[in-house]
Amino acid sequence: MGDRGRLLVSCPDRPGIVAAVSRFLFERGANIVHSDQHSTDPVGGVFFLRVEFTLADLAARAEGLRREFGAIGGPHGMEWRLALAAEPKRLAVFVSVEDHCLLELLWQQRAGDLGAEIALVIGNHPALAADVAPWGIPFHHVPVTAATKAEAEARQAALTDDRVDAIVLARYMQVLSPGFVAARRNRIINIHHSFLPAFVGAKPYAQAHARGVKLIGATAHYVTEDLDAGPIIEQDVHRVDHRHDVADLRRIGRQIERVVLARAVRWHVEDRILVHGNKTVAFA
Amino acid sequence: MGDRGRLLVSCPDRPGIVAAVSRFLFERGANIVHSDQHSTDPVGGVFFLRVEFTLADLAARAEGLRREFGAIGGPHGMEWRLALAAEPKRLAVFVSVEDHCLLELLWQQRAGDLGAEIALVIGNHPALAADVAPWGIPFHHVPVTAATKAEAEARQAALTDDRVDAIVLARYMQVLSPGFVAARRNRIINIHHSFLPAFVGAKPYAQAHARGVKLIGATAHYVTEDLDAGPIIEQDVHRVDHRHDVADLRRIGRQIERVVLARAVRWHVEDRILVHGNKTVAFA
């Protein structure tokens, strides 16, 4: 993985983008391993590109590449970034009292399946501190009340700013302030249950049970100011029937949540997700 | 199938129901082939039972059985019915201009996979008459406008009452009046698209595309006065991604709709669905 890079680009679509990017990489001796691209509309649309390539001595040359690529990116109006596979992303996991999503992330990290490093865990309850301890990962108890929310977020910011690439809300039951969210656009991932149809209000599993739904699901998304309505990264469902009581639905819901969240985190840290307005292009 | 019967029961749960029903069948020489049962709560709940059995000369004995079973059903407060597999249900299919659900039902009937007979098709547009003609099934064009709705429903009633067991709305784009629906409780089946999350209002596929959903689905349900909110019979989803445009989503949506509707119709005509409040017990 040492010499593998990922170049992510989005810009107004027009002829010549791929030609320019691929010539840039070719002239520097890079070899393209994977490439995904998408255009919302070849005329007046937005173009998205993810190129995975190998290049000898990438780590040493990355800064130079970034400087040089600016000469292409600017004229094409590109938003772009270059990420190195050898520098796995660092995550902060925010939790409350439910452990299933946290444990899945810890377990997948250990199995080498997450593609990221969990740098710290922050809980607004101390409940999960004991679960984190054996992993040698710092756990910070940052209580949050209506009165102390600003202060708590300041502490969360101090613990995470410049130290992690993304924040994962692993059943974190506090609503983050619009300011906190806006400063970390497309870098906070949340998981929540999803149903067809959706159920608004409290006790969604009880509502789903009362309605006799045949599928329950979960959605992982980036957090925006609009609660649970940010860009969707991944979704999945599981079949249920009348024999499942509310506790069964919750149990099955937990299974879907942990799987979907882990998949979304993996895609995020592998730089597979590009955001466009309120939707994602997921090169999964 | 000649001697196969299905006994459907729902009643307040209390000990002895299964014992009473199974003794009834045993004493008459019936052999239970399948039996499904469900209780919402053994204390104070509702009990649901579906028994499929074989009994020699069932057709001739059915009326007698019904008379005798009343002696059990009454004291237990049962709602019940006895259906004969040899008497397949008759369906009226209501359509507008989209053909995919109608064609799937016609095709599955022909393949012997539907378990029912499509007795007639009623369209508020004439568009699909030509599709129905080769099947030798009557097509009735019953136009509906705001001004003529009552009259149109009177005609729909005249065409279907005492002639069909159930009405299938196969992308029928008119809203039935509360009175029409109430008189056919749990006997009108509808199909509609479903998303996670749900999208309210016009052009749902366009909304789903704008939101970048990763799953699209369909829900088959009994029609109630509350549009699209009746008891769910069956649901399914299909995976989509950013490469699918709105036309793709509609195409995939059509595929799910026809499959889910046909499955729901099949379960209904095989007497596998019991309704309880606003949910179903689906012994599928």
Next chain:
Amino acid sequence: MGDRGRLLVSCPDRPGIVAAVSRFLFERGANIVHSDQHSTDPVGGVFFLRVEFTLADLAARAEGLRREFGAIGGPHGMEWRLALAAEPKRLAVFVSVEDHCLLELLWQQRAGDLGAEIALVIGNHPALAADVAPWGIPFHHVPVTAATKAEAEARQAALTDDRVDAIVLARYMQVLSPGFVAARRNRIINIHHSFLPAFVGAKPYAQAHARGVKLIGATAHYVTEDLDAGPIIEQDVHRVDHRHDVADLRRIGRQIERVVLARAVRWHVEDRILVHGNKTVAFA
């Protein structure tokens, strides 16, 4: 759960079985909560029944019930058993070096989702001892070589006989002897990868990759003398494509294996699986 029992019956199908069993339960004041039954053929077939019921003071009355039920079971040629939900099954988990299935079982036990107690772990390698230690569950290292297999199995038997209800092979890479298997018929559960088509021989994931399969899966089954060909309890698959290399297939395979195995174990310990010849009736 204290007063909940599960009665499992299989016997030659003939009229009157359900009537007899349900009257037996009714006369003793039991209330049936769930009941599933299946007949391979009402004429000359085999009948399977699983009844879940509540009965006051079940624990104290269980021995009496068993004695009394013998009077019904004998004449009908029943194989039957009565299990108490309040007595969760005890499991021995056999492992080698891969941890994913073991960890899933441990985690689901802790979450209360497994419905069983992991009484001990036996490894032919010591590799996973450290993973088990924090859970306070005994880990026994029982090395196995061709020369010591009989001795090793004797030790495995001594550690598990009369102490566990079932053995779960959680990626245990040793073949058990026919004698060991025969003595624990339908009480040893194994998990293995499955593909369409199947691949025989070494390195199945490499073979699946070479063949470009679009689905990979896993099968949980009871162990018989015929390796990997015992009665299937549960199966599932996951979609893959050309972008997945062999390591990806193995990673995805691990995810399916742990989910499918845990589901199969849960169904087994909840007495939902009845075996008939080389197949299961899974009242899942």
Next chain:
Amino acid sequence: MGDRGRLLVSCPDRPGIVAAVSRFLFERGANIVHSDQHSTDPVGGVFFLRVEFTLADLAARAEGLRREFGAIGGPHGMEWRLALAAEPKRLAVFVSVEDHCLLELLWQQRAGDLGAEIALVIGNHPALAADVAPWGIPFHHVPVTAATKAEAEARQAALTDDRVDAIVLARYMQVLSPGFVAARRNRIINIHHSFLPAFVGAKPYAQAHARGVKLIGATAHYVTEDLDAGPIIEQDVHRVDHRHDVADLRRIGRQIERVVLARAVRWHVEDRILVHGNKTVAFA
């Protein structure tokens, strides 16, 4: 669609391929709409590219483009082709007596969902002639016996050569000769049932039922000399359980077969499938 082209390339992987192709398209004023690429290994592997682009007056310019592209393709050792979306592929469908796959293809063609034109149907039985007649598509009855196989294939060749782009075996129950297959490499698509595990020999659904499989599936693949072992295009499965008898498995199998085959055909005619050895790269 008039100006949309698809360029398909496979060649030894080395730096500069994408740069060369994209510059070629850019210099001619083409705009890339979608692009998918895959490398089996950046060092010494094989590179696959599918570019979908728009170019004004494509139909008129296609021959010129092909001539000019040869100058790039040659030096890079490319196998390549340029297809025009405005020229939908023509198909011959081979059938025997089962209609479900044929009808699905006819129906999807009519719905505009297939992306191809069914030019003719050839049956070794006359059974399905009546089904094809109303569509205005020629049906040719070409009986096949061991004695007449060579002659029959000569007639099949005469009916299809230079007249169709691909042959779809829609439950065609004759084995094509190695010579016939070899001359139409990666242009004959077959569908067959698939199980986990696989069942060899006659009556696979009966075998699957006897084994109690929990999933049944179907595989669409290109036909090679090695029966049912050619490059896999698409697969899918459906869940079954002990309540399904052999007839149910066949019915469900038919549903999967028709869906999987139609999906594979659509991908083939949209030039989404590249073959490499015995596997496909499916840019689906």
